[in-house]
Amino acid sequence: MLTDLHRGWLPVYRETLDGFDPGGEAFAAADWRADDVYHGQLATACEPFLVELGRRLTREIDGGGAAVRVDPRLVADFQAYLLDRFELALAWAVETDAKVHCRLHGIDPASATRDDYLAYLDKTFADAAAYHRFYLEFPLLGRWLAQTTGQLAEHGAQMIGRIRDGAAELSGALFGRPLVAVRTARLGRSDHHAGGRSVAIVEVELADGARESVVYKPRGLEGEAGFQGLLARLRDDGVLGFAGRAVLPKDGYGFEALIPPGRNRVATREDAERVYAELGGYLAIFYVLGGGDLHFENVLVADGHAYICDCETVLGALPKGWPRPSGTLMDSVFRTGLIEWPRSGAAPEGEMRISGYTGGGGYEMPMPVPQVDRLQSFASSVSYREGVRVDPGASNRIFIGEELTHAEEFVDAIGSGFDRVYEWFRKRPDEAIACVRDLFSGSGVRFVNWSTQVYSQLLAAALHPRCLLEPLEADLLIETVRTFPASGTRTRPCPTGRSRRCGAGTSRCSASRQAAPASSTTTRPRSGRIWRRARSTTPRPGSGACPRGTAPSSASTSPPGCPAATSRAPTSPRRASSGRPRSGSSSARCSANRTRPPPGRPS
Structure with missing residues (x-):
């Protein structure tokens, strides 16, 4: 019964840790292996899931046809996005665990060196069993990492397959030249719907070597096409000179x-x-x-x-x-x-x-927001800061x-x-x-x-160690708001x-x-x-x-x-x-x- 209840994440979790080889060469040259990301952004704390996501996407890329090539950089984009989504949760969890470690081992965080901190990370995330012990302490973190890894892998495989299958139609509708390769993707350009999927801006290469970008939306675009039709009608009737843009609606995406x-x-x-x-x-x-x-x-x-x-x-x-x-x-x-x-x-x-x-326009956040200090030491922490400035770009x-x-x-x-x-x-x-x-x-x-703010505040609160330690409380709150x-x-x-x-x-x-x-x-x-x-x-x-x-x-x-x-x-x-x-x-x-x-x- 429990296996069926947790089928949305448990199979991915098991497959990820069972297949993890800490000494393997998988993605050895990946961007997240750089020290400022691996230790500073704590990629080490979710390394098995980064590897598993890369493995699944690589399998999809290698199994497709050769008509449209897919650059391996696309895999790195998905891995970076996974790490970015969990940066705050990882920082909070590691900070909490590090404080317990220092207390148990009589370590003074103020006098400990960077080498002491890195030794702690290496021991805490030494192998699959060590990762499992850590996620048992923060079960919500382990579950969300597994669930999101599976969702992103499905999202990426689906996007790649749809671009490959519709390359000819996409070329004619948007570019007027054959599409020959998929280069990169900027993910998270919208809220997440329908299994964690979000809008992506995909860079493609055309037959003449030019690079262009297309917006991929994993939802139906009949409304977008209808809106463009309405603008065209108003434009043709001489009401206003609205500009049109190409929309290619497909079955459930576009x-x-x-x-x-x-x-x-x-x-x-x-x-x-x-x-x-x-x-x-x-x-x-x-x-x-x-x-x-x-x-x-x-x-x-x-x-x-x-x-x-x-x-x-x-x-x-x-x-x-x-x-x-x-x-x-x-x-x-x-x-x-x-x-x-x-x-x-x-x-x-x-x-x-x-x-x-x-x-x-630019503005200051009206409330304190959590910020991560990447100090690569036991002094690393998450703190709430006031007056944080945001510049959306106008x-x-x-x-x-x-x-x-x-x-x-x-x-x-x-x-x-x-x-x-x-x-x-x-x-x-x-x-x-x-x-x-x-x-x-x-x-x-x-x-x-x-309101969207309700969800954003709930998700931010659920990343706090207290919720990461008690998943049932987070489940009850989020399910109540999501359902009613x-x-x-x-x-x-x-x-x-x-x-x-x-x-x-x-x-x-x-x-x-x-x-x-x-x-x-x-x-x-x-x-x-x-x-x-x-x-x-x-x-x-x-x-x-x-x-x-x-x-x-x-x-x-x-x-x-x-x-x-x-x-x-x-x-x-x-x-x-x-x-x-x-x-x-x-x-x-x-x-x-x-x-x-x-x-x-x-x-």
Whole structure:
């Protein structure tokens, strides 16, 4: 029974330690063998799993056809990614074990030498039996290493096989030249879903020797293709000059053209206005279709155009029975994530911002974060530090030359782009509904169960030695959050019964009736201008939500939701609260209301 219960990791664990040869030459020249990585980053503490991952991927590479070569460097990329994911957990576990070792052997950490520390590491990780003893002390660490090793090996083998099998189609759709080799992969470009898989940027070699990059996504891209079709329709109808990009959807996965990084500079203010108009157009699309999650990582600017790089959330689709937060800010343009949530007063300089319009700049972490000291001595430790600075790179922002622009300076351009797209939907609702249904029918959609920050904090806490020592506690907490909806909501099945839950806490349903709006009330936009006065908002209760959040006067004769009435008098507290989602449920309703884990590495 226990073997069956732990089948997700135990076979990999056994195979890894049974096949480990501490004196072997396997991957002797690997990057992680360098002293600063082997001892400094503690690759020695997970060496058997690095070797096992490399062995499995090498077997897949050698067993494939010769039409598309695979560079051995790809194996090193996967090994480095495994080590990077476990750096904090390894550091915490080794620090704890080293303190016990010093206490038992009467070693003074302050006076011990580096050689003493290396001798401790060599003894602790001498052979397979020694590794097993260490992982028995930290069973959650051993289990996660085994499970992640198996998942990464499957992910890598699957990616390699899919590129090889689809090389001809991929060449024609994205490159126009034959693809002859796979060189490298940058992993972890998204959250992990469906067995630990994540987006990867793969560098390939073409027949003429050129190197190009392609985005591999281990999930269906029908929604991405539908979104590109909608942009093409708007472009052909003369609404806005959105730029398109190639998308190749396959069965359960797909490939996309890479949006080139570092090319978000324009020459003139007029060029910047055109980009901001496109951003206003995206705001209208996501508002009308009920979408969200347009934080700064999902918005990119390149070559004078704005792009959305993750369109799983363009359609608002909630499970049957989940109420929509109509008449509140949660039903306004703020839910898209492109605009910062309203606040009183100006934001402090350097504060973390996550919206697509103003996020992406450097900031200091608002809370202490664990940092690893790689001292290669018994003084090595993990400590929480305040004021850690993060620089995501601002690839979503627009520069005129070297000067960073600000959305507040381009309100007219954003409003113009919003209006042009919004009016396209408003003036031809039936045609727009048919267009959206045809483009998105059958595509997967995503809604947020718990905020991403909840998961990031839980995972960070589970890496602490106390959790690594007590796996049942970590299992209970994570399974509870992963399985049940947020507080204040009830568990309800997908109306089609075909939803599947993934490890990141999202539920995905492939039903076309959820993937495409089913009625005009879902797609028909409400009247009015939206963006300009979105900052001065008072939620209006009732079924007709004002898209920009302003509260019309009670004496107004305008249609429901029309912001033509300029009165901003607040409604009574009792009435205002009646339109709000229940306490604790907002994160399950709106993906823009999430505080995402900080991207990038602390500098």
